[in-house]
Amino acid sequence: MRRLVGAQALACAIVFGQAGPYQRQEVDNAAASRGRQMYTQFCINCHGALAKGTEQGPDLIRSPLVLRDRMGDQIGPALKKLANHKSDLTQAQVGDLTHFLKDQVEATAKNRNPVTPPNVLTGNAEAGRAYFNGTGKCNTCHSATGDFAGVGRKYNPLDLQQRFLFPRRSKPIQVTVTAAGGQPVTGSLERIDDFSVSLRDALGEYRAFSREKTTRVDLNDPLAVHNQMLDLYTDQDIHNVVRYLESLK
Amino acid sequence: MKLAVFLFAASAFAQTSFPEAWPSYNGDLSGRRYSTLSKINQSNINSLSLAWVYRVNPGRAPQAGGGNVNTTIKGTPVVVNGVLYTTIPDHVWAIDARTGREIWHHVWTSKGGWHIGNRGVAVLRETVYVETPDCNLIALNAKDGKEKWHTQICDLEQFYYASVAPIVVQTRLKNHVITGVSGDDLDIPGYIESHDPDTGALEWRWYAHPEPGSPEAKTWPSVEAMLHGGGMTWVPSTYDPDLNLLYFGTGNPQPVIAGQGREGSNLYTECIIALNPDTGKLQWYFQPSPHDTHDWDAVQTPVLFDGEVNGQPRKLLAQASRNGWFFLLDRATGQHILSSEFVKTNWTLGVDAKGQPIPNPAKQPKLDGALVTPNQGGAINWPSPSFNPETGLFYANAARAWSVYYLYDDDDKPEGWGGNDRGGVSEAMLQAIDYKTGKIRWSHKWPGGGGGVRSGLLSTAGKLLFAGDPSANFVALDPATGDPLWHAALHTSVTNGPITYELDGVQYLVVGAGDTLYSFAMRAK
Numbered sequence: 133m134r135r136l137v138g139a140q141a142l143a144c145a146i147v148f149g150q151a152g153p154y155q156r157q158e159v160d161n162a163a164a165s166r167g168r169q170m171y172t173q174f175c176i177n178c179h180g181a182l183a184k185g186t187e188q189g190p191d192l193i194r195s196p197l198v199l200r201d202r203m204g205d206q207i208g209p210a211l212k213k214l215a216n217h218k219s220d221l222t223q224a225q226v227g228d229l230t231h232f233l234k235d236q237v238e239a240t241a242k243n244r245n246p247v248t249p250p251n252v253l254t255g256n257a258e259a260g261r262a263y264f265n266g267t268g269k270c271n272t273c274h275s276a277t278g279d280f281a282g283v284g285r286k287y288n289p290l291d292l293q294q295r296f297l298f299p300r301r302s303k304p305i306q307v308t309v310t311a312a313g314g315q316p317v318t319g320s321l322e323r324i325d326d327f328s329v330s331l332r333d334a335l336g337e338y339r340a341f342s343r344e345k346t347t348r349v350d351l352n353d354p355l356a357v358h359n360q361m362l363d364l365y366t367d368q369d370i371h372n373v374v375r376y377l378e379s380l381k
Numbered sequence: 382m383k384l385a386v387f388l389f390a391a392s393a394f395a396q397t398s399f400p401e402a403w404p405s406y407n408g409d410l411s412g413r414r415y416s417t418l419s420k421i422n423q424s425n426i427n428s429l430s431l432a433w434v435y436r437v438n439p440g441r442a443p444q445a446g447g448g449n450v451n452t453t454i455k456g457t458p459v460v461v462n463g464v465l466y467t468t469i470p471d472h473v474w475a476i477d478a479r480t481g482r483e484i485w486h487h488v489w490t491s492k493g494g495w496h497i498g499n500r501g502v503a504v505l506r507e508t509v510y511v512e513t514p515d516c517n518l519i520a521l522n523a524k525d526g527k528e529k530w531h532t533q534i535c536d537l538e539q540f541y542y543a544s545v546a547p548i549v550v551q552t553r554l555k556n557h558v559i560t561g562v563s564g565d566d567l568d569i570p571g572y573i574e575s576h577d578p579d580t581g582a583l584e585w586r587w588y589a590h591p592e593p594g595s596p597e598a599k600t601w602p603s604v605e606a607m608l609h610g611g612g613m614t615w616v617p618s619t620y621d622p623d624l625n626l627l628y629f630g631t632g633n634p635q636p637v638i639a640g641q642g643r644e645g646s647n648l649y650t651e652c653i654i655a656l657n658p659d660t661g662k663l664q665w666y667f668q669p670s671p672h673d674t675h676d677w678d679a680v681q682t683p684v685l686f687d688g689e690v691n692g693q694p695r696k697l698l699a700q701a702s703r704n705g706w707f708f709l710l711d712r713a714t715g716q717h718i719l720s721s722e723f724v725k726t727n728w729t730l731g732v733d734a735k736g737q738p739i740p741n742p743a744k745q746p747k748l749d750g751a752l753v754t755p756n757q758g759g760a761i762n763w764p765s766p767s768f769n770p771e772t773g774l775f776y777a778n779a780a781r782a783w784s785v786y787y788l789y790d791d792d793d794k795p796e797g798w799g800g801n802d803r804g805g806v807s808e809a810m811l812q813a814i815d816y817k818t819g820k821i822r823w824s825h826k827w828p829g830g831g832g833g834v835r836s837g838l839l840s841t842a843g844k845l846l847f848a849g850d851p852s853a854n855f856v857a858l859d860p861a862t863g864d865p866l867w868h869a870a871l872h873t874s875v876t877n878g879p880i881t882y883e884l885d886g887v888q889y890l891v892v893g894a895g896d897t898l899y900s901f902a903m904r905a906k
Contacts, residue, residue: 156493184794185605193796194568194609200538241540241566244637244798246789254749293750297785298805324829325852326865359806362783363727367743367751 157202159235167232170225174218183236192233193240204230252293253375255368260376263369276380284378293374305353307331312346321351402882403460406501406546407765412619412684414767415840416881420888421903422843426857426867432889432902433481439472440488454893456501456546457837457878466504467898470496470514475526479884481900485526491515494542500617501546503558505578510558512543518560518576532581534574540566546617549578550658552625557584557658559627561614568635568796571612575661585661589631589649600645610643611635612650616680616763620658624713627658628685628698632678638746639790639799646671651679653700655715665715668737669702674745675786676757677704684768684775688816690718699816701766701777703759706738707814721819723812724760724781728753746786746800756784757802765837765878772860774822775814778834778848782807809834809851813863825863827851837878849875855892871899
């Protein structure tokens with residue numbers, strides 16, 4: 133049974149060279165910057181500006197040799213062995229190069245997050261206004277001069293798009309529970325499942341009910357209409373409305 | 382001591398050398414998660430009592446890479462010879478299945494890898510097999526948890542990791558331990574392997590891409606894109622011993638979201654695959670999500686059952702796929718029989734002549750966003766479905782979820798993900814699908830539940846269907862109607878697939894929620 137733990141395991145890993153992501157080479161930004169200069173000078177023509185390869189040279193981000201390298205222990209010997217490569221780099225220069233390449237690898241592995249926010253202002257504000265007051269019936273509950281006055285200042289465009297589609301709950305769901313033979317009890321929904329429902333009534337009192345077959349439960353969710361609209365919006369409608377909302381400064 | 386045998390309706394799937402109670406990830410190797418046990422049934426379900434509770438305690442070992450140890454039980458326990466085996470990443474526990482008392486605890490010292498979850502163990506005779514986040518298959522002595530051997534199954538340096546439950550397959554020729562791999566941070570190919578159960582030696586590896594130069598390779602723009610095209614094998618396989626075919630799904634292509642550098646359908650990513658387990662040779666494939674750009678791994682359990690289609694008996698395979706579509710295939714040939722939505726989606730232009738959905742280009746990720754349903758989490762995810770031969774219904778704990786897909790990298794050759802989804806809203810529901818028509822026989826919307834449900838399903842001959850709901854309840858429903866019949870309020874939501882087994886005449890029902898296993902028993906006569 134293996135019971136090596138913590139520092140003991142780390143020590144073993146270092147001693148036996150069993151490096152993994154736990155000991156993935158930590159990028160030194162200054163070294164990566166120096167490495168970038170070297171890369172630009174000696175490598176970029178064949179391996180491309182982002183090290184993703186060209187017709188002249190392979191992708192270095194997808195390279196198992198680069199991925200397995202630690203501080204040049206793979207790249208250094210490869211540079212000396214491969215034809216048409218810079219073979220006279222010092223160990224320190226090779227180390228800098230690895231920091232640059234590792235930085236590119238790490239950036240790729242994390243690129244499910246954007247470097248800059250996406251530009252969502254691609255629609256037509258006038259068409260958005262028409263949709264808001266027409267087909268979309270947004271003006272049934274919202275107003276450009278009322279609750280949405282200045283909404284374009286309040287949120288950045290990306291948040292505006294997300295909040296327009298998926299508004300956060302500002303008012304609780306209202307629920308009315310009518311037990312068999314009992315009087316309806318109305319309040320703000322606390323919790324509901326198949327077996328019970330609870331609410332806070334107008335006096336702030338917590339009320340809970342078992343859900344029997346004869347128990348009637350009526351929910352009034354102010355966001356329900358927004359969720360129903362998701363089946364109706366086109367992406368063009370969305371971008372037009374976002375452009376319109378963004379103009380409400 | 383009497384050990385009751387877990388019975389299966391389709392004897393073809395009962396591995397006769399496994400007389401135990403829940404001997405494999407899905408119980409049997411059909412993936413149906415249907416038990417013929419009926420001591421717990423509709424008439425007495427409200428007499429069910431709590432038998433034991435077991436909370437995993439990984440001790441003080443730090444998680445590789447820092448942070449807290451992920452103690453969520455996402456694996457399905459395996460029960461063999463009265464011993465229950467449960468896991469979290471780097472940890473295996475053997476527990477007395479009658480009492481919940483710990484017998485042994487194995488701690489694997491990790492060198493890293495994603496500790497997102499572990500799906501469980503496989504057991505063959507006196508050996509317990511488990512995969513570790515740092516890319517090892519380890520074999521433990523079932524008696525005391527001591528390591529017999531370990532072998533590397535993937536390369537941490539290329540950002541692979543391992544989370545899948547191994548599967549033991551016994552063919553007429555020999556036994557195999559089948560392993561899968563995980564990881565989609567970088568552009569690496571997925572594969573599945575077979576190992577010798579005694580030594581761990583690699584028997585074969587099948588990559589989720591075609592051979593360069595083959596007709597199927599033309600579904601990629603270049604060999605380079607194909608060899609870095611993903612297709613991880615996140616979920617355990619199923620197996621038909623009569624056909625000697627192993628079935629599994631493959632995951633998303635790489636780059637995940639930015640697909641402009643991999644035009645084509647991208648075989649064999651997003652496929653249901655049939656292999657010969659003795660050779661690793663491909664027999665047939667079907668692709669639920671050609672050219673996926675939404676991270677909709679088609680790895681959901683391919684469920685095997687025999688049924689009737691248009692009056693003819695057929696050997697069938699069904700999958701409720703993460704993209705919201707249900708597929709019914711002939712599992713001998715891969716011939717498509719039926720495709721239908723099990724939740725409403727908005728990303729297709731219909732299906733092609735092969736029955737495969739045609740992606741709508743307008744719903745590919747966009748620089749300014751495209752509103753898509755399902756979301757990245759999918760209409761269903763890794764939690765297991767169930768097929769009940771008595772009702773003829775296929776059950777899926779599903780969600781109708783929306784999000785906006787953004788393209789972050791519009792370079793001709795993106796890498797990694799290059800985009801993501803954001804948002805949105807989700808409605809959770811339990812869907813009962815008539816396999817003959819693909820229509821929804823009944824749909825039970827879980828009240829009060831947003832977000833996807835991460836509970837697998839179990840149906841039994843006791844006319845019960847067990848599921849976790851989004852409100853931390855473990856629920857029994859009528860499998861014919863979807864009416865809730867019983868529940869137990871747990872401390873948190875169900876996080877694995879429930880199982881059942883019978884020991885000494887007592888039927889047990891075990892489910893995981895967070896770091897805790899709850900065991901219920903029917904002791905009433």
